[in-house]
Amino acid sequence: xxxLNFKFLKKLKRNFFPFYKSKDIKIVFxxxxxxxxxxxxxxxxxxxxxxxxxxxENIDDIDIATILNTEQIKKRFKDSNFKVIETxxxxxxxxxxxxxxxxxxxxxxxxxxxxxxxxxxEYTDNWQLDSERRDFTINAIYLDMNxxxxxxxxxxxxxxxxxxxxxxxxxxxxxxxxxRIIRFLRFKIMYDFNIEPTTSDAVKQNLDGVKKISKERxxxxxxxxxxxxxxxxxxxxxxxxxxxSMIFPELLYLQRLDRLKRINDYSLLSKDILLAILLIDxxxxxxxxxxxxxxxxxxxxxxxxxxSNLIETQSKSFFDKDLTKNIYFYGKKHCISLNLINFSAxxxxxxQDYLKNLSKILKLKIPKFQIxxxxxxxxxxxxxxxxGRVLKTxxxxxxxxxxxxxxxxxxxxxxxxxx
Numbered sequence: 271x272x273x274l275n276f277k278f279l280k281k282l283k284r285n286f287f288p289f290y291k292s293k294d295i296k297i298v299f300x301x302x303x304x305x306x307x308x309x310x311x312x313x314x315x316x317x318x319x320x321x322x323x324x325x326x327e328n329i330d331d332i333d334i335a336t337i338l339n340t341e342q343i344k345k346r347f348k349d350s351n352f353k354v355i356e357t358x359x360x361x362x363x364x365x366x367x368x369x370x371x372x373x374x375x376x377x378x379x380x381x382x383x384x385x386x387x388x389x390x391x392e393y394t395d396n397w398q399l400d401s402e403r404r405d406f407t408i409n410a411i412y413l414d415m416n417x418x419x420x421x422x423x424x425x426x427x428x429x430x431x432x433x434x435x436x437x438x439x440x441x442x443x444x445x446x447x448x449x450r451i452i453r454f455l456r457f458k459i460m461y462d463f464n465i466e467p468t469t470s471d472a473v474k475q476n477l478d479g480v481k482k483i484s485k486e487r488x489x490x491x492x493x494x495x496x497x498x499x500x501x502x503x504x505x506x507x508x509x510x511x512x513x514x515s516m517i518f519p520e521l522l523y524l525q526r527l528d529r530l531k532r533i534n535d536y537s538l539l540s541k542d543i544l545l546a547i548l549l550i551d552x553x554x555x556x557x558x559x560x561x562x563x564x565x566x567x568x569x570x571x572x573x574x575x576x577x578s579n580l581i582e583t584q585s586k587s588f589f590d591k592d593l594t595k596n597i598y599f600y601g602k603k604h605c606i607s608l609n610l611i612n613f614s615a616x617x618x619x620x621x622q623d624y625l626k627n628l629s630k631i632l633k634l635k636i637p638k639f640q641i642x643x644x645x646x647x648x649x650x651x652x653x654x655x656x657x658g659r660v661l662k663t664x665x666x667x668x669x670x671x672x673x674x675x676x677x678x679x680x681x682x683x684x685x686x687x688x689x
Contacts, residue, residue: 289319302338302375313337314414315335316412317333317404320412331374336376336377353368379403380400405436405454406457407436407437408425408461410425432462436454440473448479448483449483449487449488451517459510470509493545501527503531504527522551523548523551526547530613533610533625538628539610542569543606546573579596579600583612589609589627609631646684
């Protein structure tokens with residue numbers, strides 16, 4: 271009953287409060303339409319925003335296709351309230367930014383020459399030609415300001431049937447841009463688990479082409495895949511699992527996902543934590559991955575910290591008598607992540623033990639060390655003395671004594687370390 275009501279509410283929101291009725295969007299389309307008759311179609315929404323609108327999903331990025339070229343777009347918005355950024359001017363893309371929204375506006379184009387990574391393009395005013403150079407039928411659905419669909423590749427039919435299909439010959443589409451292999455994998459996980467034999471063959475035959483793609487683009491697609499709620503089910507489809515493992519051989523521990531499906535609360539499974547679960551072991555597997563994909567330093571530190579403490583979780587004290595100390599040093603997210611990795615990697619750990627540890631982590635309050643340099647000076651320490659060293663000594667004793675220390679003891683330590 272809940273699922274039916276939820277679907278009904280999503281449909282109601284889509285029909286009565288569509289994204290294309292926002293104030294910013296109306297201004298953008300009015301500006302693009304200026305100088306043309308109302309009958310002339312100058313711009314349409316396309317890609318993910320249309321697909322998500324039709325599926326009742328949340329819309330984050332808004333892409334607009336137009337017959338105008340980049341110079342015309344920039345000129346029209348030069349004195350507007352939108353910030354204009356030439357994000358991909360050589361490919362016909364201009365980004366508009368307002369206080370609340372970001373829009374990518376791209377000139378209709380067709381591919382002239384491709385090399386598996388980039389394409390030489392030619393502008394056009396032909397909507398059909400623009401649709402033919404796109405990757406999948408579900409990404410070639412256009413929507414105008416009045417909510418009217420233009421669907422030259424029959425993408426709405428495939429979307430209704432949860433079918434991810436290349437436009438035209440899969441082999442040709444993949445050879446134009448090898449990143450489409452990973453995008454195909456992402457959309458397959460998102461919408462459907464069946465793969466047509468011809469498409470599967472084309473994907474497998476071109477897997478080496480992924481090596482030509484920049485590691486940054488590949489990593490970005492991987493993180494999008496890890497963000498999908500259906501990713502936990504990848505082991506249920508032999509073909510998808512095989513393709514995923516061939517592209518990302520460093521992610522050794524897909525079998526851990528089967529254990530994760532038992533935890534019920536998936537809100538804890540961020541893409542960073544899932545990456546850690548698939549990577550981390552006692553053999554520094556994460557280091558090779560981090561080097562290969564040149565991952566951001568913040569993510570690199572997150573993985574390294576988890577890996578360094580993984581062995582410690584095998585001791586019962588980590589989630590018991592030492593838990594408060596561990597939360598103090600590493601934070602709750604770190605301990606939650608270790609609890610997840612530990613449960614997913616060790617079949618001997620019962621679900622009730624995982625849940626018990628999680629409950630303790632969530633309920634515990636992180637102790638706060640209240641002593642600072644000013645306090646030390648007020649209690650006898652002179653400026654210029656080793657305040658930092660004394661603070662560390664006091665903090666260590668405070669931690670050792672279950673996060674308790676008396677004022678008298680603090681004064682003793684100050685006196686003992688003031689000479």
